Amino acid sequence: MRAAYASAFDADNPLAALTVGERPEPTHPQDDWVTVQVRASSLNHHDLWSLRGVGLTGDQLPMILGCDAVGEDPEGNHVVIYPVVPTPGDPRGMSILSEHFPGTFAERVAVPRMNLLPLPAGLSVTDAACLPTAWLTAWRMLTTKGRADEAESVLVQGAGGGVATAAVALGHALGKRVYATSRDAAKRDRITELGATALEPGARLPERVDLVIETVGAATFDHSLKSAAPGARIVVSGATAGHEPKVNLRRVFAMQLEILGTSMGTPGELTELLAFCAEHEVRPVVDSVVPFSRVEEAFARLNSGDVFGKVVIDHSV
Incomplete structure (x- = not known):
């Protein structure tokens, strides 16, 4: 074959x-x-x-x-x-x-x-x-790990790739205010079409967010920390731009932030994702x-x- x-x-x-x-x-x-x-x-x-x-x-x-x-x-x-x-x-x-x-x-x-x-x-x-890898990873980041049901706002770093773009689309479908960063102006335009507020990397957000989707790594992690509201979750599933960021631990404990790692998801979560996409016409x-x-x-x-x-x-x- x-x-x-x-x-x-x-x-x-x-x-x-x-x-x-x-x-x-x-x-x-x-x-x-x-x-x-x-x-x-x-x-x-x-x-x-x-x-x-x-x-x-x-x-x-x-x-x-x-x-x-x-x-x-x-x-x-x-x-x-x-x-x-x-x-x-x-x-x-x-x-x-x-x-x-x-x-x-x-x-x-x-x-x-x-x-x-x-x-x-x-x-x-x-x-x-x-859906089975990138979209499942994004779904788990938002729901199981990120507890999106407790969040009103989400920041997605480095939108354009599979996981980050999925997180933008799913976050919007879940009814969240979604902010997303990209270095590419054309990609920022397309991110806007998906329902997010598109920003340049490192740009100041209109608000601190309850949930950060982090797949970039060292290049964006400090911005993720600064953009997080008290008690926010920063969920990490990748490090395409460096896996050893400097982390301001004082901000982590003072703001009571949660930094959570994840990858992929379970068969049950994939079943949930398939049903969600079918029911809500998310493609x-x-x-x-x-x-x-x-x-x-x-x-x-x-x-x-x-x-x-x-x-x-x-x-x-």
Whole structure:
């Protein structure tokens, strides 16, 4: 079957480590695993980090990339794949597809049957393929960790990427006042269209917020602290611009701030997200849809840094 996989590592030019070609059919590590025919998938920065050698070792190569997908189960049902799988031997006890087990950038992928969730009516295959990683992470940041039900205002740092853009759209759909930063003027215009007040990085907010969504890291963390209201939650799921920020601890304890780390989410949270998007007609922001026959272009698009929202791969062409 055709697949896109890491055949090597290249920290400086991850695209050079990507190969598209034939790979063996999926195997089932346990009896409760099934094979899914992939219809659509979407890229995450995790895929580029894998090509750089982060999270993988040489003896795991070649590794089919991809975490997110929608497909058809053996009975012909349309299903959304929850990408976190139990992994004995991993220190976390789990991993996401494309770490220890082949990922979704292939014609077919094997997953535990319990990882298959029904595709809700009203959600397209393309839209649902965006949700299991970036949008699920944003949903968990806002709801479970950030307790958005207790918040009136939200700051999203670095909107434009998958998680941050999802947080803007979901925060607005949840009825919150959303502020979002971006260095790019064109992206700020698009953020405004999603219902947020768009600001340049480091700009003073009209108010201190109850919840900060932080995926940037060192470049924005001081601004996140200064923008937080007393008792606010700063939820962190990434550090694309530095993972060792200076933290003013006096502000943390004086303002009684909570700094919370998270990644991904549970199957139950993904079920909630799917239902929320279907019921409230929230649709993922899709940067582009690329046919699998040009999957290299999808990786190049993500690697360019110019994306706004998700890059989706159509496996039918």
